[in-house]
Every structure is written in structure tokens, then in C-alpha cells.
Amino acid sequence: MTEYAIELRDVTRVHGSGDAAVNALDRVSLAVRPGQLVAVMGPSGSGKSTLLQLAGGLDEPDEGSVRVEGVRLGELTRAGLAALRRRSVGYVFQDLNLIPALTAAENVALPRELDGVRARRARAEALTALREVDIADVADRFPDEMSGGQQQRVAIARALVGPRRLLLADEPTGALDSYTGEAVLKVIRARCDEGAAGLLVTHEARHAAWADQIVFLRDGRVVDETGVAPAPDSLLEGAS
Template sequence: MSHTDQSRQAPVLHLEDVTRVHGQGAAEVQALRGVDLKVHPGEFVAVMGPSGSGKSTLLTLAGGLDTPTTGQVLVEGVALGTLTRKKLAQVRRRSVGYVFQDYNLIPALTAAENISLPRELDGLSARAARREALAALEELGIPELADRFPDDMSGGQQQRVAIARALIGDRRLVLADEPTGALDSTTGEAVLAVLRARCDAGAAAMMVTHEARHAAWADRVVFLRDGRMVDESVSQDAASLLVSAAANSKQGDE
């Protein structure tokens, strides 16, 4: 599907003039400033920018883990700020898959149990949830980890289990914060291929990355600086992205 075709559809995610301020008075920090961003079905968006530019804040707001100071966040047309805590938790379980930088696996649960937990909380039987979890592990190329506990896994294995958990069920929106950070280059490319395939099947994804070669998997690259969207480009190939990213980085250093 072309970028033009995607943009004609209702967005899965819409951040509408979103600002996020942390702290007060002298300690006040504007993490995001008037960000307006739509991510459509089938679209894979990469978010790049210097450290402290607001990339992770953007993801936490998109996933309903934090609330904007002004503006609103809509997932599949529903304004997250209008939901009760219970309804918001349901949206996060059913519609949003989130890959955290620090994995957030529960140590007392096996890989399969960690992955199936959101589905069981949503009322799926333990047997059906496990079946979905095993399929997700297979998709990530790690079926042998099903009954292993997080402490018995490497960082890269934990990262792939966390990604499997984000992809289980019919998640319409996948949010990933440096999802390839703990992975070697071959495994990282394989994970990006899985995310790309999910988008090609109709999901929307937004990924924070500092690697232009990883951003090359995306349909569109959004650049943040000092909490503002300063540029966005439709991804053509890795080479043009590297040039664009380098130019943005250089401007940021000046």
C-alpha cells in the first residue's frame, strides 16, 4: 500500500497538538511541544532525534502510559484521556503492543506465561492464550524459550520475548522503544522484518531508534528536536535516510 493510500484511511494513532510538561517553576521541562502526528493502518513510522528530544515521551503518551499536558491522544478514534482507568487498561491490552527498553518481563513467569498474560487478563482461556504465545515465540524464532524464566535468558532473548508479548493477539498499534538495542545485527534485522510484516498485514507501528539503517525499514521517519517535530520524510532507501539523519544531527550540534 502506498503512503498516499494509507493516509486516506482513518489513523490508528493520532496525537493532536500534544504538549507534555514535566515539573514546575524552575524545574519545568517541556518534553513535547505541539506535536501533531498520525499513524495509519499498514504504516511503520520511525522516530529519530538526539537524546532528550522527547522520543520516549512520545511513545509513552501514544501507549496511554502517560497523559499529555495539553492536546489529546486518540487510538482507533478513541480519546485516551476520556477513558476510565479500567477502560484504558483494556485498550492497552487489546489494541496496543508496547516494547519497553527494559523489557518489563515478570521474573516469576516463564516466557510463554509472560507473553500470554495480557490475553488471559482479557478473558482468553489459559490453553488458547498459551497457543497464541507459542505462535508468537515461533514468529520471533525462539520457540525453545517457552518454558524458560527471564533470569535464565540473555538480554537479547529477553528482548525478543518482550517483542513477542507486544505482538500477541490482534494488536492494531505496536509501539517499540529501541527494540533492537540488545540484539546483534542479524537478529535485529529479523525482528524489524517481523514488525514490517505486521504493518504489511494492516497494523500500525511506531518505533524509536537512533540507527538510520533500522529506520530504513519504516515508511516514514519523523525527526524530533527539543520536543518539536522538525522534519518528516517518506523512506526511500537507507542511503537517503543516512544522509538526512546525519544532516539533522549536524544541525543539532551547531
């Protein structure tokens, strides 16, 4: 195991080209240790979601590197990257990405089954994750039979299932009432306290308060940090 669960080293990501080019991220460096929860805040268009997509291997930087547990994502094959995401990374998407033809339990169990876990064990793990977010009663419902808030909690349970060591959450409480949102953040905080690393994108200061460190983005750059000490100089200098 390396010191950091996730490292972004001097990362730049440009969307578009020519006059329409936009620097979504501009030389951003960030590191999260196991047991640490880092919140990312900033106005709309500041690069928060792009940062999370790069951290999860869903997009590639134009410059710089992204490493998960010391493994440089840019050096993995497509199959290797998919395997790393299934085994190590739990991702809560803004648009949830639940599969309509699968029940809540099946949606949550799917990444474990794809990684070779037997169906019975995968379902047991899925039910445990659903209980963690207080929604085990919808285990056998399909997404279109659930409210938006229930679907959101199913998506969070999918990110928590199994021995995930890195949790990436993009506005995970967006469809939840205040009470349920706080309960979900408590679960994420507990996972980090047990040794997982968490990267949380949020626009809510009260949700960011659960984090050990808060990173503020504006126009694709880190403009401020609060909480624990920032990444070491060697990382911030963009060593690869």
C-alpha cells in the first residue's frame, strides 16, 4: 500500500479546441490518504466534476498523471482500468446510472458479481450496503418503482458495497432531504474512519464539514485549502 489512495499530479484537462477551448482543470495537484475524507467545493464550472471523473479513471488528463494506490491509470489497459474501478473505487454519479432492468439489490451487487464474487455472497453484501443507507426495504424494487431519493441511496449503496478503498461522490445528497443526507454522509465518514479514502464534491458547507480537508476550486485551479496539511512539495511540483 502507498501513502496515498489517490493522487492527482499537476493535472490539466482541456475541453474543446481552438477558440472554444476551456481549461476545466489547470495544473491541479491533490492527494488523499487512506482514512481521510476530502471535500471539493467551488462554483458551477470550476472543475469539480471533471476532477472526480479523472480520479475515477472515467476521463484522462491532457497533462499530468492520476494514480490510485500507486498505480498510474494512464498506464493501464482498458480491461485493467475497469478491474481497478470494480475492486477499489466506489463512484456515486450525479445522474445515478442505475440499470433500469435490475432491482436495487441487483444494481448494488453487479460490480461484485462482475469481479467474480458468487451471486449469493454478492447479494448478501448488497443487502448489507442497502441497510447502511437505511433502504433495505426496496431491495427487490426496480428503479422506476422508487422515488428519486431512494434511487440516490441505492446508488450510494452501490459505491459502498464490498471492500472499496476509494469513495468518489459527486453531490451524493442532491436528491435527499436534510435528515437523510446527513445520515448518508455519516455512513461515508464512517467508511473513511475504517480506512477508506473519500473524495466528496459538494456545494453545501454543512456537508463539507464532515471532511478532514476542504479544497476550493475556481476556474479549474485550486485557490484555497483548509483542514489538514496539503500534499507535500514533491507532489505539488508535479513529479511523475
